[in-house]
Amino acid sequence: MMALIEPHLPALQVVIPLVAAPFCMMLGRGGLAWIFASVVSLATFVISIALFAQTYDGTIISYHMGGWAPPIGIEYRVDILNAFVLLIVSGSAALVLPYARSSVAAEIPAERQALFYTAFLLCVAGLLGVTITGDAFNVFVFLEISSLATYALVASGAWANKRALTAAYNYLIMGTIGATFFVIGIGMLYSVTGTLNMADLAVRIADHGDSSTLRMGFVLILLGIGLKLAMFPLHLWLPNAYAYAPSAVTAFLAATATKVAVYVMLRFMFTVLGFDYEFQADTLRMVVLPLAIIAMFAASLVAIFQDDLKRMLAYSSVAQIGYILLGLSLLNETGITASIVHLFNHAVTKAALFMVAGCFIFSAGTSSISKLAGVGRDMPWTTAAFVAGGLSLIGLPLTVGFISKWYLVLATLELGWWPVALMIMASSLLAIIYVWRVVEVAYLQPAPAGVTRKEAPLSMLIPTWIFVGLSVWFGVNAMLTATAAGRAASALIGSSHILWKD
Amino acid sequence: MEHHSILRVVSKLLIPPMLVYALYVQFHGEYSPGGGFQAGVVFAAAFVLYSLVHGIDALTKVAPPRILHILAGIGVLIFAGTGLVTIALGDAYLGYYALAENPQHAQEWGIVVVELGVGMTVATVMLSIFIAFASHTRKLDNKDW
Amino acid sequence: MSELAIDLEFILGRYNYWLFSILMMTGLYITVSRGNLIKKIVGLNIFQTSVFMLYISLGKVTGGTAPILTGDPDTVYSNPLPHVLILTAIVVGIATTAVGLALVVRIKETYGTIEEDEILELEHDMDFGNGAPQGGSRA
Numbered sequence: 001m002m003a004l005i006e007p008h009l010p011a012l013q014v015v016i017p018l019v020a021a022p023f024c025m026m027l028g029r030g031g032l033a034w035i036f037a038s039v040v041s042l043a044t045f046v047i048s049i050a051l052f053a054q055t056y057d058g059t060i061i062s063y064h065m066g067g068w069a070p071p072i073g074i075e076y077r078v079d080i081l082n083a084f085v086l087l088i089v090s091g092s093a094a095l096v097l098p099y100a101r102s103s104v105a106a107e108i109p110a111e112r113q114a115l116f117y118t119a120f121l122l123c124v125a126g127l128l129g130v131t132i133t134g135d136a137f138n139v140f141v142f143l144e145i146s147s148l149a150t151y152a153l154v155a156s157g158a159w160a161n162k163r164a165l166t167a168a169y170n171y172l173i174m175g176t177i178g179a180t181f182f183v184i185g186i187g188m189l190y191s192v193t194g195t196l197n198m199a200d201l202a203v204r205i206a207d208h209g210d211s212s213t214l215r216m217g218f219v220l221i222l223l224g225i226g227l228k229l230a231m232f233p234l235h236l237w238l239p240n241a242y243a244y245a246p247s248a249v250t251a252f253l254a255a256t257a258t259k260v261a262v263y264v265m266l267r268f269m270f271t272v273l274g275f276d277y278e279f280q281a282d283t284l285r286m287v288v289l290p291l292a293i294i295a296m297f298a299a300s301l302v303a304i305f306q307d308d309l310k311r312m313l314a315y316s317s318v319a320q321i322g323y324i325l326l327g328l329s330l331l332n333e334t335g336i337t338a339s340i341v342h343l344f345n346h347a348v349t350k351a352a353l354f355m356v357a358g359c360f361i362f363s364a365g366t367s368s369i370s371k372l373a374g375v376g377r378d379m380p381w382t383t384a385a386f387v388a389g390g391l392s393l394i395g396l397p398l399t400v401g402f403i404s405k406w407y408l409v410l411a412t413l414e415l416g417w418w419p420v421a422l423m424i425m426a427s428s429l430l431a432i433i434y435v436w437r438v439v440e441v442a443y444l445q446p447a448p449a450g451v452t453r454k455e456a457p458l459s460m461l462i463p464t465w466i467f468v469g470l471s472v473w474f475g476v477n478a479m480l481t482a483t484a485a486g487r488a489a490s491a492l493i494g495s496s497h498i499l500w501k502d
Numbered sequence: 503m504e505h506h507s508i509l510r511v512v513s514k515l516l517i518p519p520m521l522v523y524a525l526y527v528q529f530h531g532e533y534s535p536g537g538g539f540q541a542g543v544v545f546a547a548a549f550v551l552y553s554l555v556h557g558i559d560a561l562t563k564v565a566p567p568r569i570l571h572i573l574a575g576i577g578v579l580i581f582a583g584t585g586l587v588t589i590a591l592g593d594a595y596l597g598y599y600a601l602a603e604n605p606q607h608a609q610e611w612g613i614v615v616v617e618l619g620v621g622m623t624v625a626t627v628m629l630s631i632f633i634a635f636a637s638h639t640r641k642l643d644n645k646d647w
Numbered sequence: 648m649s650e651l652a653i654d655l656e657f658i659l660g661r662y663n664y665w666l667f668s669i670l671m672m673t674g675l676y677i678t679v680s681r682g683n684l685i686k687k688i689v690g691l692n693i694f695q696t697s698v699f700m701l702y703i704s705l706g707k708v709t710g711g712t713a714p715i716l717t718g719d720p721d722t723v724y725s726n727p728l729p730h731v732l733i734l735t736a737i738v739v740g741i742a743t744t745a746v747g748l749a750l751v752v753r754i755k756e757t758y759g760t761i762e763e764d765e766i767l768e769l770e771h772d773m774d775f776g777n778g779a780p781q782g783g784s785r786a
Contacts, residue, residue: 004590011585011595019582022575067597137732144739151746155753162757163773166766169750173678176691176743183736184671184698190729191705535715539734631745638752 030113077134178227188217229261232295247358295322374447542624580619
C-alpha cells in the first residue's frame with residue numbers, strides 16, 4: 001500500500017484537501033464536518049512530514065501531473081524550501097482545527113459550520129498548491145483558490161461583528177488587484193521565454209539576459225505579491241481582516257497566508273529570476289529594504305496604540321513581515337536563511353498569540369485590551385501563553401524569535417551594516433512596549449467588579465500551548481529549522497549561480 | 503405570468519435547443535471546440551432563461567439549491583476521482599493512459615469523464631450563484647411588468 | 648530610439664499593448680477612485696479583462712488560424728496555451744466577482760448602504776460613538 005502511494009505524495013498533498021472540501025459540504029452538520037476536516041488535515045500533515053523527510057537531504061522530487069513531462073506538462077516540484085513551507089501550512093491547519101471546534105461553535109451559527117470547514121479545507125488546499133507547484137500560472141490559480149476561500153472565511157466573522165464584511169470586501173479588492181498584477185507579471189515572463197515551468201523559466205531567463213519586458217515582469221510580480229503578503233505600504237487590508245475574522249481563521253491565516261506569499265516571492269526572485277539578476281538586486285536593496293525597515297518601526301508604533309488585541313497583533317504581523325523582507329533583501333545567504341527560519345518562527349509565535357486572543361474572546365467575550373484588566377488571575381494558563389508568545393515576539397533568548405533575529409543581525413554584520421543591526425534591536429524594543437501593555441493590564445490591574453471569567457476550555461488551551469511549546473523547543477534547539485532553512489537558502493542561491501555564471 | 507404569451511412561447515422555443523446544444527458541446531469536447539466549461543454555462547443559461555420568464559420560485563422547484571450544491575460537489579469528485587483512479591491503476595494523477603490498452607481511447611475516455619465532471623460543476627455553480635442573488639431581491643408583481 | 652522623430656511603426660505595431668494599458672489603467676482607476684462598492688467591482692472586472700486581452704494577443708500568430716487540427720500540414724496555428732490560461736483566469740474572475748457581489752449584498756443588508764464614505768462614517772460611529780450596537784444588527 002505504502003509503495004503504491006509513496007510516489008504520488010506530491011499530488012495527494014493537494015488533492016486530499018481539495019477532494020475533501022465538497023465531501024465536507026455534503027456532511028451538512030457542524031460536528032461531523034469538523035471531525036472530517038480534522039482527519040483530513042492530519043492526513044495532509046502526515047504527507048508533509050513524509051515529503052519533508054524525503055527532501056531534507058537535498059533531494060528534489062518532481063511529479064508530473066497526468067504523466068506529461070515538464071516543461072509541457074504541469075510539474076509539482078518539491079525541494080527542501082517548499083517542503084518546509086508545506087510543513088508550516090499543514091501543521092498549522094492540523095493544530096488550528098482542534099482549537100476551532102469550541103471557538104467556531106461560539107462564533108458561527110450551527111447550520112453554517114459545515115460550509116465554514118469546507119472553505120477552510122479549500123484554503124488549505126490552495127495554500128498547499130501554491131507551495132508545491134512548479135508551474136508559474138498554477139501558482140496564480142492556487143493563490144486565487146486560497147484567497148477566495150479566505151475572503152469567505154474572513155466574512156464569516158460577520159455574525160460576531162458586521163465590520164468583518166467590509167474587511168473582507170477590502171481584502172478582496174486589494175487581493176484581486178495583487179493577483180492581477182501578479183498574473184500580468186507572469187505574462188511578461190511568458191512573453192520573454194515562452195514557457196511557464198519555473199525551472200525552465202530560470203534557464204531561459206538566464207539565457208535571455210536583461211530586458212525591459214523582464215524588468216516590467218519583475219516589478220509587477222513584486223507588486224502583486226507585495227499586496228498579498230502585506231508589504232509595508234500595501235498592508236492596509238491586513239489589520240481589519242485579521243481583527244474581524246473568526247479567531248480560528250485569524251490564527252490560521254496569520255500562520256500561513258502571508259508566509260506562503262513570502263515563499264512565492266522567494267521562489268520568483270531567487271529561483272526564477274535568479275539571485276544574480278542585477279536589476280532585481282538593486283530594487284530589493286533600494287526599495288524593499290528601506291520599506292522593510294520602515295515597516296518594522298511604523299507598524300510596531302501603530303501596534304502600541306491599538307486597543308483591540310487582535311488588531312495590535314495584526315500590526316505586529318506587518319512589522320514581522322518587515323523582518324522577513326529585510327532578511328531576503330540583504331541578498332546574502334545568512335539573510336535568506338534568516339527569512340526562511342523566520343517564516344516558521346513567526347508562524348508558530350503568531351498562531352499562539354492569536355489563539356490566546358481567541359481564548360479571551362471565547363471566555364471573556366472581548367479582545368479589547370482595556371477590558372481585560374486582571375484577566376491574569378482568572379485565566380492563568382491563557383495569559384501565561386500570551387507572555388511566552390510575547391517574549392518570542394520580542395526575541396528573547398530561548399525563544400524562536402531570538403533565533404530569527406540572531407540570524408538577521410548576523411546577516412547585516414556580514415555586510416558591515418551595523419546601523420541596520422542596531423535598528424533591528426531598536427524595533428524589538430517597540431515590541432517590548434506593546435507586549436508589556438497587555439501584560440500590565442492582565443496582571444497588575446485589578447479585575448473590574450462583577451466580572452467572572454472562566455479559563456478557556458482544554459480543546460482551545462492545548463493547541464495554544466503546543467504552539468507555545470514549539471516556539472520554546474525550536475528556540476532552545478534550532479538545529480532542525482535552522483539546518484532546513486540554511487539548506488533551502490543555499491539551494492536557492494546555488495541553483496541560480498550556476499545558471500547566471502554560464 | 504400566464505398572460506405574457508410572447509415570453510412564454512419564445513422561452514419554450516429556446517430552452518430545449520439550448521439544452522440539446524449544451525449536451526452537444528459537452529460530448530464533442532474531446533475532439534472539437536467545446537467541453538465542460540462552455541457546455542455548463544450554456545446549460546445553466548437555459549435554466550436562467552426559464553427563471554427569468556417563470557420566476558425564481560419555479561426554478562428552485564425544478565432545481566432546488568440543496569441538490570445543486572450536492573451536484574456541484576459530485577462534479578468535483580468525478581474530476582478528482584478520475585485522478586485517484588488513475589493513481590490506483592498505477593499511472594500518475596490524471597494519467598489517462600492507465601484507463602485503456604489503446605492510448606488514444608484512454609485519453610478520449612479520460613477527457614470525456616473529466617469534462618463531465620467539469621460540466622456538472624460549472625452548470626450547477628452558475629445556477630447556484632444565480633439563485634443566490636436572484637432570491638435575495640424583492641418579488642416582482644405582475645403589475646410591475 | 649536615438650532620433651527624436653516619432654516612430655509610427657513602433658507605436659502602431661504594438662496597438663494591442665496600448666489598448667491593454669489603457670484598459671488596465673481605466674479599470675484600476677475606477678477601482679481606486681469610486682466610492683460605490685459595485686462600481687469598484689466593475690472596475691476590477693475591466694482591470695482583469697485587460698489581462699485577458701494581453702494574454703490572448705500574445706498568443707496570436709500572424710496568419711494563424713484557431714488552433715484546431717485541420718489535417719493540412721501547412722496550416723499555421725495560433726498559440727493555444729494563452730487561450731487555456733485565460734479560460735482559467737476567466738473562471739477565477741467570475742468566482743471573484745461572485746464573492747465580491749455577495750459581500751456587497753450582505754453589506755447592503757447590514758449597513759443599509761453601499762457608498763464607501765457612508766460606511767466609513769458608520770464604522771467611525773461604531774468606534775467612537777456612544778453605545779453604538781456592535782454585531783449583526785440589521786439596519
